[in-house]
Amino acid sequence: MAKVIMVQGTMSGAGKSLLVAGLCRIFKQDGYVAAPFKSQNMALNSFITSEGLEMGRAQVMQAECAGIEPLVCMNPILLKPTSDVGSQVIVNGEVIGNMRAREYFDYKKKLVPDIIKAFDRLSKKADIIVIEGAGSPAEINLKENDIVNMGMAKMVDSPVLLVGDIDRGGVFAQLFGTTMLLEDEERDRIKGFVINKFRGDVSLLDSGIDMITEKTGIKTAGVIPYMNIKVDDEDSLTDKFNDKANATLNGNAADIAVIRYPRISNFTDFNCFDALENAVVRYVDSIYDLGDPDIIFLPGSKNTIADLKWLRESGLEAAIKRFSMKKPVFGICGGFQMLGKKIIDPSGTESGIGSAIRGMELLDIDTKIQEEKVRKQVNAKASFPKGVFESLGDAEISGYEIHMGESTRDGKIESDLVISDGKYVYGSYVHGLFDKGDIAACILKVLGKSGSGNFSYEEFKESQYDILADTIRQNMDMDYVYSCLKEAKITE
Template structure:
């Protein structure tokens, strides 16, 4: 069985996912066969494996950093929140039902067996497993039936590092307080602290880490990791978007407004747009914040009908239609594409009471019906001009075109040849939608679309061939960012001590 190390956090968003990504990269660069593992994720930011299984994006990113294909054994349980204390359960890559808050502890007993089996399969194939916890291991109301934190570490025989975010303030209290709330046998599993997101010279901390060790049961601090600005690596969930709504940009360039739906999914697929020079991308929750963008994107969502109702309650539907009449291009991805149509029907009660029919925004002559079969595929889409685009599908609805022109044709799903129309577009191209997540990671397509909005783009960025599946530059950028992250972390931590922990 593989050796292991686990990263826990004092709270959510402390940086566990990125540090696990860094550890995977550091070990892979040393020739170690390493894989990530998180027993249970709760996020609508999901992706698809080559086999067509659905799993959390964070572990897909970590697998990519480790130089291996993602597999659902790396994230056997994915909970996708749907609101009203209800989540969809994705088990070993497939949707298997829903949980309510009331039945969660009973379900955990069943899921624990699945989690252990997935970990054991993974540990049999690799030398080292980098495990990631969830939230905090000291949530005293949730420790009963834990399947993701210290119980998982005991099963994997993994020493644990506790991560605290100094950028939030109170990091020493958070680290020491977490240990204080643990039982003695649990406390013994914590073998070191990592202080994350430090701005400035670590010398400014003086002897603070030694004093922390004296008060925190002798646990040493094994690294002070710097804050890394503009890191182009996807975040695990939409906590990263919970910032004050920005004003419309005054600087020249192309302005894109992404509607920040309550159940937004796969928001990281717009990172490549935001990274382009001269592109100003904002997340918008209110009509007043929409402004006059060149383009509006309705993103994917876990609960399309509920988020469409939210759109109407806020008046964002009329704001979008007005902006379109005034010249804005409108794009829908997955659930956003469904919203652009004429009607959305749920005859079987997949998302709403059975028989629900809701009007869409009416910008495309298409209708959608929700169905129990969920499509999860890595996919390739060929456009009319011959461009071959790569991405992935995650949707439980089927959309019918009514005298609408498809955006393109799916030619491959989960490695198998197919010929299925996908998406739709208006005759002038100012409204279009698709089920293909990740479409903007295809560089040639992305830059051609931006040019249609008035983005000049360097002359060296000209499209060089329609047959190219041009997501390569986005992947190359991520590879560089994985190395930048790994270099910073390896320099900032006592890697020799961490390696000794891994070796046991």
């Protein structure tokens, strides 16, 4: 059985995902087989494993940090919001249905055996499992039947590190208040505090750290500085959406606009462009912020019809159609479907009621939303057909498809990995289409921007993971962390 440690936070966005990733990297560097685990994740950024199963991308990033293959047992429950009050529920990588929040709250305790089975499978593959909580363990209205915070810690008898975000202020109140709202048994599981996202002279924290230790009896295991690194983050909390940088300030940079509709999913498809020095990626949700970019991307969507309606009502559809007459528009997955002639959802798979909508009519495809989800990895040569990107020719790609719809052209199922209108409009179902090799850099070259040499996104990510691990190692008492590790023990 693996040794285990858990990272919980005082709130969402405190830095749990990054700390788990960094610890996985450190344990790997120290010669151990480490693995991440999150019993329940709510996210719209997802991934298809080699098993053909769906899991959250945050755990994929953490697995990459650990240097191991992502497996669905690292994230047995994935919730993908389809509305403000409901989610698609995915268990062990497969959809079991859509549930409203109250319905899932009453149902989730039934998933404990699935969680234990997944953890047990993972524990046979790893020396150390680093578990991530969700939100805060002090959400007392949700503590009943908890399966992701202290409830999870109890299942596997795990010690806990509690992370607070000092960048937003009030970190000592966060740490103290959280511990005081816990039951005695839960409080005893917290072996260390971690203060995250600190800027300035760390000695200024000494008196506060001494006081919080005196009041709680809990050691502060580390003060982690604010890090400007580029790794996949939790989609609901990403800072990317707030970056209003204007690429036109630098004439050598490509201005890349990604449309941010309400149910945007898998925007990690564009992180490879964000890693390039000569590109700026902006997430746009208003016609007033669109400007005149070099290219517009339509990303995936968890509710394609609803997001297409939003695109139409916001005025962005008309702007994008005008834009497509002179510059490139590229749709991925749901964005690809929107570019077609029509989308129908006869059984209400996404919307809950049967519906249909006219597409943007920029690509010659029709899409029918189906009840069964397509889930598969794609490792192939993709031909970039006639149009602005035809110079890319045949490119080796490594990605995955994950969609509820089937698209046809002239009544036949569309099998090409990339299609175009012969001019400026392109579309594909493949997530990760731009990640491998120099595809992203070649796209920028077509846009008339300076090249990035032999850029490798894979190597770039590895360098960021090492920076993350080095920063945590330098600012955290790793000897103490190792002392906290205990044998995992499955309990009833």
